[in-house]
Amino acid sequence: MWPELVASPLFGIALTMAVYLLAQILYQRIGSAWANPALVAIVTIILLLKGGGIAYRDYARGGDLLLFLLGPSVVALAVPLYQRRADLWLHKRPILIGIFAGSLVSILSASGLAWLLDGSRAVILSLAPKSVTTPIAISISAKIGGVAPLTAALVVLTGCLGAVCGPQFCRRIGIRSAAATGLAMGTAAHGIGTARMFEINRLAGAVAGLAIGLNGLMTTFLLPLLIYLTGL
Amino acid sequence: MVRGLTLLLSFQLCGEILSRLIGLPVPGNVLGMGLLLIALMVGWVQIKWFEEAAEMLLSNMTLFFVPAGVGVMVYGDLIAAEWLPITVATVVSTFVVMAVTGKLAQKLEAEESNDVA
Structure with a gap:
């Protein structure tokens, strides 16, 4: 069940948004520029993926969908x-x-x-x-x-x-x-x-x-x- | 919201088509931005159609960059092998560019307002 879920786009999107949300809350609490939500979220997600032995390829299935939104944002x-x-x-x-x-x-x-x-x-x-x-x-x-x-x-x-x-x-x-x-x-x-x-x-x-x-x-x-x- | 997003994606698509036609490495989304700006100036589209969708996208732009950053993990070996030139060039160059651009623009801006006054 687990590998199948990790390989679905839901995993990458949910993980990115949840970590980013927490990073934003942390940023508001700490108030230091070093707690930049993008930086904190990137480092946290890399550590979680490495720690959980999850391949970047699996994460990217969902991650790429969020990344896509950069296009219309530009x-x-x-x-x-x-x-x-x-x-x-x-x-x-x-x-x-x-x-x-x-x-x-x-x-x-x-x-x-x-x-x-x-x-x-x-x-x-x-x-x-x-x-x-x-x-x-x-x-x-x-x-x-x-x-x-x-x-x-x-x-x-x-x-x-x-x-x-x-x-x-x-x-x-x-x-x-x-x-x-x-x-x-x-x-x-x-x-x-x-x-x-x-x-x-x-x-x-x-x-x-x-x-x-x-x-x-x-x-x-x-x-x-x-x-x-x-x-x- | 749906209208704004649809139009933004349509402009991006037009930009992608244009990018392929002119054969330059200018991405379609940047050309799409230019086309939308022109369309707004000429009056083909109205700014109020876009405001809601643009606000939603622009205020969350940082989130969309996160997956691109996570991609660093794949290049751990290359970065470890050449960490010195990579780190020094990235850090020093970023600050130099900020200083040169900001200082120069501020100086020219000040000269202009002096001319006016």
Whole structure:
């Protein structure tokens, strides 16, 4: 009975939602950014699966259904963008230049550091699109010769790091404007950073959402060009 | 709610079709976002059809990322073998990108409001 239940999509969905719900309650109780519900839920689920000897394949049957909802969520980002279009248009120059710089710095710093530290070609290429939203990063990574699932993992780790430390880090280095904070979070930490921004400020969330799409587009074009130029 | 979700999925589908037609590694959902934005601007669709479904999806976006993160467990060996470049590059690069993007945008924003004033 047990293996049959574990292999059904119900298991992955119920486990993910239950652990996430508990992680959210924990986050509200503790109030520390380190108790980020995504991070806590991911670590807890991995430990539970490992502890219970459950294969990732079995978990993914349900997990993938939740992951699917990321698709329409990205489409839905058009709604806050449309609602805030006047604000965004007003700040179009800082937004576009900021995202362009962030996209370039992200590719160069991630792959450059990995190269300096003797990372393999597969790891360097998998790291290059790490600040881009999961669906775009996976497509880019596969196209340029990275390991797509490793990229997916690095994207989520980057997002968690940004969501956990980002708002405080931005305040500490003197970024006060909501739009600039949202832009930094969306460009560096894609959807997870954006989800965090929506908790704090709607305008910052809308800007972060715009940054996801634009950073994804810019990286799509910049990365193949940079690989061609550096001959990697 | 059903209308909003159906339309969001339809825009995603149009984005997927477009993505295949142009042959670039731009995912269909991002193109779908662009198409929906255009449709809203042009007035083909009304924002109120989408508000409820968008709010439901966007306020729970973090949950949908959890299964992607759990996928890390499959790559434990590769991550263990190259943990140093992976960790340093991920952590340092994330903060550098945030600092550069945020600082630059804030500076340009301040210059603009000075120009206006």
